[in-house]
Amino acid sequence: MKKTLLQKIILSAFVLLTLSTGKMNAQANIEYTFDGATWEGWTAQAGTGAFVSTFANNPNGALEISWTPGAETRNIIMYGNGPEATLNASAYKYIQVIISNTSSQIDVLRIRGRVSEGAFTNFIDVPITTNVADSFSTYNFEITNGSFDGTLDRFQIVFRRSDNGVITDDMATIEVDNILISTSTTLSTKNNNVSDFEFSISPNPTNDILNINTQEDLNSIEIYDLLGKKVLTANKSSKQINVSALNSSMYIIKLTSNNGVSIKRFIKS
Template sequence: MKKQLLLALFAIPVIANAQFFQNFEASTSIPTGWTALNGGDTNTWEIIDYTGGSITAYSGARTASIRYNSDAHDDYLVTPAITVTAGVSDYLSFYARSRDPLYPETISLKISTTTPTAAAFTNTLAATVAPSSGPDFYRYSYDLSAYIGQTIYIGFYSATTDLFYFDIDDVLNGPKPACDIPSSIVVNGVTSNSANISWTASATPGATYQIEYGPTGFTQGTGTIANSGTAFATLPSLTPSTAYQFYVRSNCAANGFSTWSTAQSFTTTCAPLATFPYTENFDNATIPSCWGNEAVSGAGVATWTYVTTNGNSSIMPKSAPRMAEFRTEEAGEKAKLLLPPLNISALANPELRFSLANVNWFGDIDELRVFYKANPNDAWTQVGSSYTTENAAWLDVSIPLPNKSANYLIALEGTSNWARGIDVDNVSVVDTSATLAVNDVAKNNGVKIYPNPVKDVLNINTDKKVSSIEIFSLTGQLVRKLDNNSKQVNVSDLKKGVYLLRVKSEGKDESFKIVKD
């Protein structure tokens, strides 16, 4: 679905009332009445046809675009002359896209009140037009009423160097709308039975809003209607694992309703799992049921895959036939792999376990971090360590899960440094049934941590060689680290509270909750 973003006061009017509407569909030449001014590198504004390509225009098959060059742009795409008249031509809107997150293009909007020549564009309507990079278009709208009575030209101006492509489409000049369409619509906090939506508040004082929603594909007029006095609403009583569609419109009282927004969509999550232990071994070539992918802003669009071997065939699945892997050919890309929502509220001592391998390539090592949310609306919080050193054989990891809840989310975030991949297998959530108020904590492999709670010295009892010991605050801050085979840690100087103890030994990376008394 095309994303829309309103950056000024008003939204798009009915096209029939427009002074001009240009979607660049007539030909592959700059439209009649428009002007391309090339003052910099050899590349300038052009019309691009997307027929048969992997991305599309906002509407139709073409956009007006400017593409990268190693020399600086100094280029204008200039509209026809606009005689700004109240209620007739006092408004401008268009859709824009910056294609590549690694090379984000921007433009500015300039105004000439005399001629369509570069030197005449001395007024700035918008200093920076910078849509979020990627294949989606965002809508920009501007009030031209400051120029009523004047004839103006609007220039889409590019001055960047060696970035990628900036595309514009559906440029409209017409009357300022009486009631603005909701824009910047955002969906978040999606659960198995509800979703939160928000949008840019109307510029009309006292405006209220109406939402119509239903399963994807429903016919407008047959959906469920909800009303809101603010630019926010929660859609309740939804069905798990279901795709939904919704529309929003403003109610400007005396000016009536705006038209509906374009269709927006989301899919509810699965109902939270409440039976444990829960285990996933990634036995299929596709993402497991109820798992999800979440992009990391500005870090590419790659997702996790499910493979039979890693990048140099040095790692085979811990549990055949497949394992989850994050590996890309672009350094710096990231992606979160989300477990199904979990109801861990009744577990005495919930713990995440998984096996990890990440083989280097000429010294580069892909990285893994683990995050959680106690509630879908919360920000992600890292839990446990950052796994940034090589594990050329499987490492078994265990991490206690803090802040139990009935709608708990866990994400495995891979970071690509163009190495052999982050490989994960045998992911499970278990209840260790351990209690912090006893004098030791026993694990299945024989590691004991005592006393717990601890006042001065914490003992680690294991027959394995310990390579490192780390203590973290519950917010992820490293407060103590020992790199030798020590089996004791002096914690007398730590403040009272709960900490996370990480013990790394042969083939194991285990974490324990400890209480400093």
């Protein structure tokens, strides 16, 4: 993440999964950290029209959005193509976004989308502030719009002016450090993992074998998709798991021992 040391300490623990007494909720949180070399399923909009954006990976771990504004540019957009694009909007109503916005004109974050191939709806407008370079703000909000219900087939995050004016400051950027979509009201600080004991996995991403390295005597090894569905159970003594049968996506590996539960994310390529 692109953070100062103090920010890293403060923002040290948002769990990827909601756990109760060491057990996984039926539905996991959906989280995007932008720590790797990809945009994690999000796409940009080229051109100089009403909706525009250009993506780049900041080397310190954030998705950097820039734009070349045109005469009608009013929306700096992120198109969701991952699990959020087929989201159960009846359950996932809580969102946390951590961004650095250096535009003096952009002051609204909008969640926009479409449910069951219906009309596009602006579900919520969240006021945001202007940041100095390398400083981040955290926005936690609940979508209470009654139209945010059912299954989404389109999901967008839009940055815009509250007065609906044209965006002209082409030297500004928005850095997106983290997006978290949750069924829980307890959005606080974030973490990529839950960790009662140490373990590592490699390679990540992987297309076949996932290696586990831990000193723990494990009671179970389980793999879940991002909707919280268990997709694989491995032998507890196994140090190598064959994940070749899984679809290309992001998954969660959960290890349980007498010392507790530890969780990490991995990508099946």
